[in-house]
Structures are given as structure tokens and as C-alpha cells.
Amino acid sequence: MGKSVENPKKYIISCRVDDNELQTLQTIAEKSGVSISMLLRQSLDLLQQDMGLSVQGVGY
Secondary structure, X not given: OOOOXXXXXXXXXXXXXXXXXXXXXXXXXXXXXXXXXXXXXXHHHHHHHHOOOOOOOOOO
């Protein structure tokens, strides 16, 4: 059985990145003290805010 978490994520999204993009993601995540997954979630929230869209279901 999988681990019990407060806000389980049931979808997996993957994409291909080049060496420079991976290095950028790793550097920003490390400096921010978060995982790349969390970094992408936070980035998505910022984009939604910039576009004036409501942010639903935020629960990290």
C-alpha cells in the first residue's frame, strides 16, 4: 500500500527537457529548498495569478 499523504496527487505529467532546462529546474529548486514537482506547482499558481485566473485546490 502507498504512503498516506494529506493531499494525494493522482495524476502524473511528464515532459522532455534539455540539459539546460534540467539544470535550471534543479538550481532553482535547490535554492528554493523545494522539489522540482513543488517548484512546478508553485510556478503554475503564479502563472494563474498573473493571468487573473482563480487558483483552486491549492493544498501543498
